[in-house]
Amino acid sequence: MTQSKDVNEHELSEDGKYMRRIRSFVRREGRLSNRQARALEQSWLKFGIDYDGQSIDLEKVFGRKAPVVVEIGFGMGASLVTMATEAKNTDYLGIEVHRPGVGACLADVEDAGLTNIRTMEHDAVEVLMNTLPENSIDRLQLFFPDPWHKKRHHKRRIVQPAFIALVHRVLKPGGVFHMATDWENYAEHMLEMMTATPEFQNQHPDTQYAPRPDYRPLTKFEKRGQRLGHGVWDLLFEAKA
Numbered sequence: 001m002t003q004s005k006d007v008n009e010h011e012l013s014e015d016g017k018y019m020r021r022i023r024s025f026v027r028r029e030g031r032l033s034n035r036q037a038r039a040l041e042q043s044w045l046k047f048g049i050d051y052d053g054q055s056i057d058l059e060k061v062f063g064r065k066a067p068v069v070v071e072i073g074f075g076m077g078a079s080l081v082t083m084a085t086e087a088k089n090t091d092y093l094g095i096e097v098h099r100p101g102v103g104a105c106l107a108d109v110e111d112a113g114l115t116n117i118r119t120m121e122h123d124a125v126e127v128l129m130n131t132l133p134e135n136s137i138d139r140l141q142l143f144f145p146d147p148w149h150k151k152r153h154h155k156r157r158i159v160q161p162a163f164i165a166l167v168h169r170v171l172k173p174g175g176v177f178h179m180a181t182d183w184e185n186y187a188e189h190m191l192e193m194m195t196a197t198p199e200f201q202n203q204h205p206d207t208q209y210a211p212r213p214d215y216r217p218l219t220k221f222e223k224r225g226q227r228l229g230h231g232v233w234d235l236l237f238e239a240k241a
Helices: 034-047 058-062 078-086 099-112 124-131 151-156 161-170 184-195 220-227
Strands: 008-012 018-023 068-072 091-095 117-120 137-143 171-181 200-202 233-239
Touching: 034 099, 034 117, 058 091, 078 091, 078 099, 078 117, 099 117, 124 161, 137 161, 161 171, 161 184, 171 184, 184 200, 184 233
Parallel strands: 068 091, 068 137, 091 117, 137 171
Antiparallel strands: 008 018, 171 233, 200 233
């Protein structure tokens, strides 16, 4: 689900500097399994990117020129690995702060024999600010972020104007910001925020929400929710030049 709630939202000053950080996460480390610990030790050098505050060259990172998809908060990595397996001509960068999730993802990457995934264990906001070059990403995915459902916590929701500005910064013109949530109120919030941002246009203006694209796998949690009659809302917004 989410980036294990380890994303910070920032408020912008008039000159575009980030002045204040509002935490939209609670860090939950958890214990590493032997498999996760082994994957972190053995596979990080191949598939991990250390955050150092410097911009990276994605073509050098992946060793080729290909479309790039970034996912914020890949959880345990199952969906990310599935997408990378089914689209080997696309490169995937997953950002997650939950260390056991990173370990689980790396183990699955090794088991699947994939070469088109890289991971970062860091705050996604700082990665968007400092690590990813401008106009370098074809799609940015934010699936099932923490909805912070209590009204007094809504300011902690990651989809806010300052974050949307960062997403626009890294997306190529025509690139897509894909959000998904199983909280209707948060879907309405994201739709309101994105509709109010002139740098983006809704790819489904007639229906507002989008049908689930084939590339987004159904999670076990989502399938269980569907059986119980719970809804899921996808939003696809395209970055304007």
